[in-house]
Amino acid sequence: GDSVTQMEGPVTLSEEAFLTINCTYTATGYPSLFWYVQYPGEGLQLLLKATKADDKGSNKGFEATYRKETTSFHLEKGSVQVSDSAVYFCALSEGGATNKLIFGTGTLLAVQP
């Protein structure tokens, strides 16, 4: 079945450092890909998405490119801030009748001042 694998955390960075969180997927069709962010004590929020190969999603300085050849959707940010500290989830959706999101296990990012 479809699955999402993302890098283990926690990831600890200093403010202004470069961030990469790796995400790879397995899917039978052509899924849409998402990054969700969960701040402490809150629900998940959509951070960015891409719906087809080579699309780049971007928001709040974060970017991810849908790479079909490597089945990857890595999250990047050039300069992280303390306020970026959160858990980041990579997810895919095949759409169809269920509209189900399949999530990775999440990566905790801690940014230190």
Place this chain on the structure above:
Amino acid sequence: EAQVTQNPRYLITVTGKKLTVTCSQNMNHEYMSWYRQDPGLGLRQIYYSMNVEVTDKGDVPEGYKVSRKEKRNFPLILESPSPNQTSLYFCASSLSRGRTGELFFGEGSRLTVL
């Protein structure tokens, strides 16, 4: 303000005592879903509903029930809770059923079953 509201946010209960976690959305979304979040497992879908009176099982439905009598509400029912249902639960809704549909999540309900 567009939102998904869950209650209670925190609950401690005992094995076998029936409980209901309510979920309500004010965005007129057709699609609603329940997920549970467990360490090392990410989020897993429990049940979903594509519209009023239409519900179906997700990946981990055992021990749960749902109902969708109104478009805005989608309660999660634990008839006889057990300790393995201790988890963080999220309700989510979406306007679109397509592959680009964004899910809007509630703030979560942390349940502990003793």
